Amino acid sequence: MSSFTYDLLAEDGAARRGVIHTPRGDIQTPAFMPVGTAGTVKALYTDQVKETGADIVLGNTYHLMLRPGAEEVAALGGLHSFMNWQGPILTDSGGFQVMSLSKLRKMTEEAVTFQSHIDGSSYELSPERSIEIQCLLGADIQMVLDECTPFPATHDEAKYSMHLSTRWAQRSKDAFKAQAHRKEGQALFGIVQGSVYEDLRQTSASALQEIGFDGYAIGGLAVGEGQEEMLRVLDFTAPMLPKDRPRYLMGVGTPDDLVEAVSRGIDMFDCVMPTRSGRHGQAFTRFGKVNLKNARHANDPRPLDETSTCPAARDYSRAYLHHLLKNGEILGMMLLSWNNIAYYQSLMADLRGAIAAGDLSSFVAGFKAEQAAGDLTPL
């Protein structure tokens, strides 16, 4: 199979169980995509990422264009070969990190120019160059360059920004079609903007569908508006998207965010939270978040979750994890990152099963009760 297609397998309320077919393999949805910023899902081997159940990982255009460089990765056989991951890869457009990480940005109709946060050297990123980079990397799913509207934004600000993103989406689509490095079956997603304003989200969603994309992302959320507001925006934005294409909520989120967004019809997610929190000593579990640096774990012989299939959750005591983290041992970061990605993937698998069984609402109730019960009983 050399094409990119989405099959909707089941629905339960607004929630969707589906599968995305790509030449690099299938992606079961709803899907969580571990983030491999600079060509590595931090502190994990790709074999582990795969074994936790992840079908696809994300790479960051911004980081990879700075180091080692898109042309350099292409010369080494592309990002899959470079990072030893044979499954599908989604790359973002680079726009979000230009806004959040780089110095001395200058935005024009044509492109954004910025200085690298690493060495201060200057770069220009246009919709066309972003697509070129993503094709050089060999990304299976590519994203249009957009402006992630800051929060809060007035209606006027959000409207101006959304229209710029729409014009860039058209340029991205044109560039994608014309790209010499593009391979059969690679896909391009549009990104709905419009901040918290329903009319702007509708305008954006309609304009993008007019252009036509293989999937649709919702951008400009999880930028400080809070979960309640994010879900309010999802409530009216998700139904604006076509049923026969995957829907991707960018940069989200906590386990509870994922459950709520899946319930509203989202199919794909990415977030640095499980790996970043893991490196800082926080474990995600069925019982909520556990801060293993806390002294109360120092003598606790219990694993994070003895029922888990992930060795990191099952085969090491909290006392040992606490010890590793207190000593700054790399293995502590490895084990918690692994546990967290495994927990996120098991949650997605549970959500897929619940939707397929038409049982999502009772699953969600059980999930919330277990998370609210908190950590295990104190010893």
Added chain:
Amino acid sequence: MSSFTYDLLAEDGAARRGVIHTPRGDIQTPAFMPVGTAGTVKALYTDQVKETGADIVLGNTYHLMLRPGAEEVAALGGLHSFMNWQGPILTDSGGFQVMSLSKLRKMTEEAVTFQSHIDGSSYELSPERSIEIQCLLGADIQMVLDECTPFPATHDEAKYSMHLSTRWAQRSKDAFKAQAHRKEGQALFGIVQGSVYEDLRQTSASALQEIGFDGYAIGGLAVGEGQEEMLRVLDFTAPMLPKDRPRYLMGVGTPDDLVEAVSRGIDMFDCVMPTRSGRHGQAFTRFGKVNLKNARHANDPRPLDETSTCPAARDYSRAYLHHLLKNGEILGMMLLSWNNIAYYQSLMADLRGAIAAGDLSSFVAGFKAEQAAGDLTPL
């Protein structure tokens, strides 16, 4: 089997191929023991350590007595359970790190008192307490507390120090026999001291054999004397040790050190070099040491060693490893530590095979030629 025994299987010149039987499993010798300082072989999972061919790992009494504490590890089921390693563990006595790491040491006939390098709190370490700690940890092979004679030392200094170590060896043996926490089949090794002086080494070796130990270590080497001098000391010290007990050269060393010491009749080694160098970007390979931070690797698509069975050596380009290290990615440290431990273990397996085949001298010649040939041809 609940006893500790050593079988000498083959000899080739002074070199020995043997096996140590312990209740926790066999140790094929010559053996390299990866160092798990604070209860973790840094940046490696224990499964990986095992799969590289390591039969035994080392734990550090000094680090573990400070954090989390010997009684704490015992309460959690001992060091094997704590670090999820079911094979044999050797612990050092703590003496070497007291000398090299701690502050404000005071040495008396009775014990050494010192302040923790972590928080400045005071500890006392006596031969008896060292044995108690090692038994609480559950070490399969325990070491007598000794004074690692500094280098250089005059004959008088070395003589005084060696005699103190001999008296402490007797106290260690007495304490070991009396230890309530000791388990059947646990072993105690003596440590030959005497600096670079043949007469002192002979006095030490004889006195220790008079006391009687399950194995004999050579201490006070690899402390700045250089390889040539170390090998000169080994030349006269190894023959002083009984043939029917394992011989352990502490804290050694480079691949070439291991080859030379095995040729002189050493059976066991430990060293932080493969893991520490790995974390700093240096790879040990059949072709010598490779500094992957060097810019010449930035575009090199070749793996470290395509003939290796270790995925870290075989499945990632030098360009990717260079990229990870330049970016400070944890995966870079994970992969190089893995590669290095795997290389050390494959070298030991090759040495064991060569001795068994009576072919050691030609193996050594081939090893030296390959190492001298250096890194691969420049691209």
